[in-house]
Amino acid sequence: MVPSPLFAARSQLLTAIDLFFNDADPGSVHALAGNAREILESSCRLAAVEPVTELVLRDHPNKPKKDIYAALNLYRNCFKHVGKTWEERRGQQAILNQFDDTKNEYLLMFVLRTTSGFEVHPRSLCRCFMLGFVRLMSN
Numbered sequence: 001m002v003p004s005p006l007f008a009a010r011s012q013l014l015t016a017i018d019l020f021f022n023d024a025d026p027g028s029v030h031a032l033a034g035n036a037r038e039i040l041e042s043s044c045r046l047a048a049v050e051p052v053t054e055l056v057l058r059d060h061p062n063k064p065k066k067d068i069y070a071a072l073n074l075y076r077n078c079f080k081h082v083g084k085t086w087e088e089r090r091g092q093q094a095i096l097n098q099f100d101d102t103k104n105e106y107l108l109m110f111v112l113r114t115t116s117g118f119e120v121h122p123r124s125l126c127r128c129f130m131l132g133f134v135r136l137m138s139n
Contacts, residue, residue: 009039013111020108026101027079033107034076040114052114075099 016032019025044051056068078096083089 005039006043009036009043012036012039013108016104016111017108020101020104023101026099026104029101029104030075030099030107031079033104033111034073037072037107037111037114040111044114052110075103 012032013036016029016036019029019032041051041053053068053072056072057063057065060068074095078092078099081092083092
């Protein structure tokens with residue numbers, strides 16, 4: 001396969017799902033899935049495909065776009081940025097202290113929904129995760 005942003009997004013997403021199913025490294029799951037989401041969203045826009053984020057924006061018309069993206073990237077940004085001051089670092093750590101693997105369940109589902117306009121994942125893996133997610137949410 002020729003290296004491309006979609007190839008990177010696919011690899012990141014598959015790695016994130018593999019880690020998630022193996023109950024390993026939730027921080028990496030979140031960072032990889034968040035990176036894939038960003039690439040896929042940009043690719044959707046380039047291909048004139050409406051990304052899932054647009055549905056979220058329409059569902060919250062009174063929320064500024066920057067607030068929606070800040071919420072989408074909240075934990076991911078805390079994982080990847082140390083902070084410029086100790087005060088900033090403490091604030092980011094307070095946010096990370098609220099992180100748990102349930103945030104990954106929703107993020108992975110969101111990313112998989114974003115991939116619907118592209119062939120970036122094996123259909124069986126996507127179905128497996130979605131069925132597992134539905135079963136998990138029904139308990």
